[in-house]
Amino acid sequence: MTKPLLDLIRQQKIPGAPPVWLMRQAGRYLPEYRRVRAEAGGFLDLCYSPELAEEVTLQPIRRYGFDASIVFADILLVPHALGQKLWFETGEGPRLEPISCTSDLSLKGARAHLAPISETLSRLTKSLPASTTLIGFAGAPWTVATYMVAGRGTPDQAPARELARTEPEKFQEIIDMLVDATVDYLAEQISAGADVVQLFESWAASLQGEAFDRWCIKPVQAIISSLRAKGFDTPVIGFPRGAQGPLENYVRRTQCDVLALDTNANRQEVSSACGPEVVLQGNLDPQILVAGGEELDAAIDVILEDFANRRFIFNLGHGILPETPPEHVAQLMARVRKAS
Numbered sequence: 001m002t003k004p005l006l007d008l009i010r011q012q013k014i015p016g017a018p019p020v021w022l023m024r025q026a027g028r029y030l031p032e033y034r035r036v037r038a039e040a041g042g043f044l045d046l047c048y049s050p051e052l053a054e055e056v057t058l059q060p061i062r063r064y065g066f067d068a069s070i071v072f073a074d075i076l077l078v079p080h081a082l083g084q085k086l087w088f089e090t091g092e093g094p095r096l097e098p099i100s101c102t103s104d105l106s107l108k109g110a111r112a113h114l115a116p117i118s119e120t121l122s123r124l125t126k127s128l129p130a131s132t133t134l135i136g137f138a139g140a141p142w143t144v145a146t147y148m149v150a151g152r153g154t155p156d157q158a159p160a161r162e163l164a165r166t167e168p169e170k171f172q173e174i175i176d177m178l179v180d181a182t183v184d185y186l187a188e189q190i191s192a193g194a195d196v197v198q199l200f201e202s203w204a205a206s207l208q209g210e211a212f213d214r215w216c217i218k219p220v221q222a223i224i225s226s227l228r229a230k231g232f233d234t235p236v237i238g239f240p241r242g243a244q245g246p247l248e249n250y251v252r253r254t255q256c257d258v259l260a261l262d263t264n265a266n267r268q269e270v271s272s273a274c275g276p277e278v279v280l281q282g283n284l285d286p287q288i289l290v291a292g293g294e295e296l297d298a299a300i301d302v303i304l305e306d307f308a309n310r311r312f313i314f315n316l317g318h319g320i321l322p323e324t325p326p327e328h329v330a331q332l333m334a335r336v337r338k339a340s
């Protein structure tokens with residue numbers, strides 16, 4: 001049995017209908033997720049319980065038959081594994097005890113701390129349909145560091161930018177530790193069965209020029225080259241959301257295999273700037289999925305047309321919104337699968 005999404009990345013063939021999955025496809029828009037989430041107690045309990053995490057990972061696959069399944073976890077489990085305090089305030093999002101250097105952090109216990117996520121992946125290799133590509137993931141170092149330094153999500157990532165500017169050596173130590181932890185974490189996920197891994201750089205937009213190069217490109221480049229040096233040829237999806245510079249530059253420098261486009265990326269421009277060896281992913285506006293109806297069909301058709309002559313993976317430009325009606329996802333699947 002072949003896996004259409006993995007095959008698309010590995011081979012140069014352009015298929016009829018593109019493979020499709022959605023960022024945050026497991027989550028609060030699904031009633032069956034909310035039930036398991038309530039049963040688990042906290043969000044972190046759910047992430048660290050392989051049996052429950054497996055179940056919520058499978059829920060959207062059962063409903064919609066996506067071509068890929070992304071393991072249920074969170075990018076903030078890595079700082080947690082390094083020893084930083086982490087909790088989720090209901091209805092508000094993540095909270096961490098802010099740090100400004102690595103002195104209270106350690107790589108030592110990280111692998112053992114993250115072992116439940118590998119266990120979830122390993123269970124999924126047995127429970128997923130044989131045609132479903134299994135995706136592992138981690139946050140890219142800059143994005144993870146923005147939460148570590150601010151202690152929460154921020155609109156402009158000011159605390160991390162300030163630390164990077166005023167104490168670059170200290171900030172570099174945080175980034176270096178995240179690079180090491182992420183290489184190890186992704187290697188474990190791949191060994192447990194991940195076919196592909198995605199690096200989420202959700203806050204690429206707040207850095208420009210040299211800062212973007214130093215804190216976004218170089219760490220991702222280091223992660224990918226370390227994985228290759230360890231003998232893993234697993235495809236890597238890069239997602240530099242809102243990145244200001246030319247995206248073909250990001251691909252060339254980081255050596256990611258797939259470039260995930262955010263909602264605002266210009267498909268035609270990126271498509272002509274990136275060679276045919278680059279697989280693109282994206283980039284339906286999650287709000288149009290909330291709207292549904294003819295507007296949704298029309299937006300899907302434009303994306304299919306813009307990418308018609310190249311290898312691409314249908315996805316959203318950012319995570320699915322909690323208020324998304326589940327039937328709109330079914331509508332999306334029918335429309336994308338009908339394409340040929």
Ligand code: CP3
Nearest residue numbers: 023024025026027043071072073074075093094200202319
């Ligand atoms: O289905 C999947 O995509 C897999 C699971 C997944 C989650 N988070 C589960 C989650 C993935 C890939 C992530 C990545 C993640 N986490 C990112 C990068 C992607 C992006 O959206 O930019 C970031 C920045 C985080 C950090 C994070 N986790 C925030 C800011 C929040 C609060 C906002 C929110 O949506 O609630 C979370 C919580 C979170 N992570 C939830 C889920 C399903 C909701 C928690 C709940 O169920 O109460």
